[in-house]
Amino acid sequence: MKSWPGTVVPTLAQERVLPVLELTDSKSLKIQDVKVKDVYRMYVCGITPYDATHLGHAATYLTFDLINRYLRAQGSTVKYVQNITDIDDPLLERAKRDKVDWQELALSQIDLFRSDMVNLRILPPDHYIGAVEAIDLVTQSISALQEAGSIYPIDNDLYFKNYSSSEFGKLSHLNKAEMAKIFSERGGDPTLTGKIDPLDCLVWMAKREGEPGWPSIHGLGRPGWHIECTAIALKYLQPLADEQTCIDIQGGGSDLIFPHHEMCASQARVITGKELAEHYVHSAMIGLDGEKMSKSKGNLVFVSTLVNSGVDPMAIRFALMSDHYRNDRMWSQAVLELAQNRIALIKQAIMSKNCAPTETVISEIINWLAQDLNTSNALNSVDLWAAATLAGANGGDKQELLTTLDALLGLSF
Ligand code: ZN
Numbered sequence: 001m002k003s004w005p006g007t008v009v010p011t012l013a014q015e016r017v018l019p020v021l022e023l024t025d026s027k028s029l030k031i032q033d034v035k036v037k038d039v040y041r042m043y044v045c046g047i048t049p050y051d052a053t054h055l056g057h058a059a060t061y062l063t064f065d066l067i068n069r070y071l072r073a074q075g076s077t078v079k080y081v082q083n084i085t086d087i088d089d090p091l092l093e094r095a096k097r098d099k100v101d102w103q104e105l106a107l108s109q110i111d112l113f114r115s116d117m118v119n120l121r122i123l124p125p126d127h128y129i130g131a132v133e134a135i136d137l138v139t140q141s142i143s144a145l146q147e148a149g150s151i152y153p154i155d156n157d158l159y160f161k162n163y164s165s166s167e168f169g170k171l172s173h174l175n176k177a178e179m180a181k182i183f184s185e186r187g188g189d190p191t192l193t194g195k196i197d198p199l200d201c202l203v204w205m206a207k208r209e210g211e212p213g214w215p216s217i218h219g220l221g222r223p224g225w226h227i228e229c230t231a232i233a234l235k236y237l238q239p240l241a242d243e244q245t246c247i248d249i250q251g252g253g254s255d256l257i258f259p260h261h262e263m264c265a266s267q268a269r270v271i272t273g274k275e276l277a278e279h280y281v282h283s284a285m286i287g288l289d290g291e292k293m294s295k296s297k298g299n300l301v302f303v304s305t306l307v308n309s310g311v312d313p314m315a316i317r318f319a320l321m322s323d324h325y326r327n328d329r330m331w332s333q334a335v336l337e338l339a340q341n342r343i344a345l346i347k348q349a350i351m352s353k354n355c356a357p358t359e360t361v362i363s364e365i366i367n368w369l370a371q372d373l374n375t376s377n378a379l380n381s382v383d384l385w386a387a388a389t390l391a392g393a394n395g396g397d398k399q400e401l402l403t404t405l406d407a408l409l410g411l412s413f
Contacts, residue, residue, distance in 0.1 A: 001084060001086075001110070001129060001130045002114075002128065003114075003124040003125055003128040004114040004115075004117050004124045004128075005118060005124065006123050007121055007123070009069065009072060009073075009406070009407050010406050011403075011407070012073050012403065012404060013403075018074040018366055018370065019366070019370040020034065020036060021033070021034040021067070021071065021074070021369075022034070022370060022371055022372050023249075023279055023281050023372055023373070024281070024372055025281070026171060026257055026280040026281065026282050027170060027171045027280045029173070034071070034248070036076070037248070038076055038077065039076065039077045039078075039079060040076055040077070040078045040079065040248045041081075041237035041247040041249075042067070042078055042079070042080045042237075042247070042248060042249040043081045043082070043229070043232075043233040043236075043247055043249070043250055043277075044060075044061070044064045044081075044082050044125070044252060045082070045229055045251070045253075045256055046082040046083045046084045046128070047084060047085070047109070047110075048084075048086075048091055049084055049085075049091065049106040049107075049110045050090060050094040050095070050105060050106070050109055051109070051295055051300060052110070052113035052116065052302075053112065053113050053116040053117070053302065053304065054293065054300040054301060054302050054303070055286045055293065055300075055301045055302075055303065055316075055331050056300075057253075057303075058116065058303050058316065058320060059253075059283055059284075059320045059325070060251075060252060060283040061117065061120075061122045062120065062283075062317065062320050062321065062410075063251070063281070063283040063373065064249075064251045064283075065121075065122045065123055066321075066325075066373050066375065066408075066409070067281070067373070068080060068123050069123065069407060069408050069409075069410060070369055070373075073408055079126055079237060080123075080124075080125040080127075081125055081127045081128075081129065081232065081236045081237055082127075082128055083128075083129050083131065083134070083228060083232045084106075084110060084128065084131065085225060085228060086130040086131050087102075087131050087132050087223070088225055102212070112304055116303040116307075120317050120410075121313070121314075121411075121412065122410070123410075126236075127232075131223055131228045132214075134223070134228060134232050134235075135214050135216065135222075137231040137232060137235045138203075138227050138228055138231045139216040139217055140231070141230055141231035141234065141267070141271060142158060142218055142227060143217065143218075144271045145160055145203070145227075145267060145270055145271060148164065148271070149164075150164040150270050151203065152196060152200075154192065154193075155194075155206065156206030156219055156221070157202055157204060157205050157221075158202070158204040159201065159203065160200060160201050160202075160226075160227070160263075160266075160267060161197065161200050162197065162199050162201060162263055162266045163197055163199070163266075164270045165266040165269040165270055167269060168199075168266045169262065171257060171258070171265055172257050172258035172259075172261075172262045174258055176199070179258060179259070179262075180198050182258050183198075183199060183258075183259045186258075186259060186260075199259075201224060201226050201227075201259065201263050202224040203223070203226070203267075204219070204221050204222075204223065204227075205221050205222050205223075206219055206220065206221040207219075207220045207222070225260065226259070226260055226263040226264050226267060227267060229264050230267040230268050230271070233246065233247060233250070233264070233268070233276070234246060234271065234272065239274055243274075244274065244278075245274055245275045245276065245277055245278045246268055246272055246274050246275070246276050246277065247276065247278070248278045248279060249277060249279045249281055250276055250277035250279070250280050251280075251282070251283070252282060252283070253282065253283055253284075253285065254284050254285060254328075255285065256282065257280075257282055261282075265277070265280075283325045283326075284324075284325060284326050284327050284328045284329065286328075286330075286331050287331065288301055288331050288332070289330065289331075293331070303316060311336065312340070314411060314413065315336060315340045315343055317410060317411065318342065318343055318411065319331075319335050319336050319338070319339035321375035321376070321379060322335070322339060322342075322379055323375075324373070324374060324375070324376055325375070342379070342383055343413065345386045345387070346382060346383070346386045347413050348386070349385065349386035349387075349389035349390055350398065350402070350413060352389050352390065354389075354394035354395075354396075355385075355389045355393075355396040355398045355401070356385050356388035356389040356391075356393035356395070356396050357388075357393065357395045358396035358398065358400055358401040359396075360381075361381045361382060361384070361385040361401060362401055362404045364378065365378045365382070365405070365408060365409065366408065369408055375409070378409065379409075382405070
């Protein structure tokens with residue numbers, strides 16, 4: 001699948017040595033150092049293309065964009081892969097409800113997603129892979145699980161025994177009853193007759209009447225969601241023999257911790273004998289005006305709607321960065337307006353002939369980002385610099401600050 005065009009990321013001054021990035025890990029529940037390496041491998045779960053791109057999506061991809069930018073700025077290469085679940089029940093259900101072709105719906109939403117990512121200045125993945133184009137990979141991964149004795153049929157569907165890995169459950173920290181409840185709420189089928197364990201997950205769904213299917217060694221059908229990401233991650237970010245984990249960073253929204261990432265991790269351990277990721281990183285949820293934002297409530301706010309109404313995408317980016325990625329937080333007109341007002345002052349400072357000293361603000365942006373992506377404090381430092389500039393202070397290197405804002409925060413004014 002075609003990715004979206006990226007922007008050229010400026011390079012920070014060579015003498016700047018960035019502190020080691022620290023990120024909260026969902027498995028250990030600790031803030032951990034992302035130890036310095038030449039090459040990182042990062043996999044971030046992509047959208048199911050039927051309602052792109054709401055602000056929750058935007059916040060998630062922004063979080064991993066900040067990680068991507070920081071690791072690049074320290075001089076490393078980031079191999080970044082993202083999937084698109086371009087065949088799954090929610091897509092087919094939406095297409096049926098709206099009486100549109102599911103493929104057309106998917107393509108139109110993927111196009112919209114791409115343009116939203118460009119507008120928000122999110123750097124593109126190196127490989128942007130759709131589930132449909134990954135069907136061969138998925139069937140190979142299912143075969144590997146089969147050889148390990150972890151697959152069984154129910155009718156013509158195939159299921160994976162999540163407890164084949166003794167570590168199952170250690171990412172989400174949920175007990176079995178909690179897992180079953182959430183599994184059911186998020187598209188799982190814990191009560192299905194024929195399952196060995198309620199938490200086993202579908203990896204291959206035999207073709208249903210009126211639904212698409214693809215021929216494979218496992219019969220005519222389509223992939224389950226979790227195995228799709230496992231297969232794509234392992235193929236495009238191949239585990240290195242001398243590393244203890246398959247990849248460095250597995251990412252997504254916090255609603256993916258269970259069942260999705262827990263089940264992907266279980267599958268990867270059975271296939272490779274290794275932990276899937278060194279760091280499991282999750283971005284919190286975005287609500288609207290005091291309520292959870294969700295498709296069932298019908299209160300999703302879309303990036304394209306805001307942009308089409310004249311909102312500067314940089315104001316959306318700024319507003320989403322004004323609180324910490326790990327905080328569930330609210331979106332509102334007031335949040336947006338505050339970001340717009342702050343940007344106006346920063347722009348005014350940038351336009352000033354002289355600007356306040358920039359050394360402190362630049363090092364604070366870097367240091368706050370290193371501390372588990374504390375964008376809120378980083379942006380507060382920029383506000384203070386703008387206020388000092390507008391109060392008449394001078395002696396700063398404006399160009400170096402602009403480079404830092406672009407390279408690390410993705411802000412371009
Ligand atoms: Zn995924």
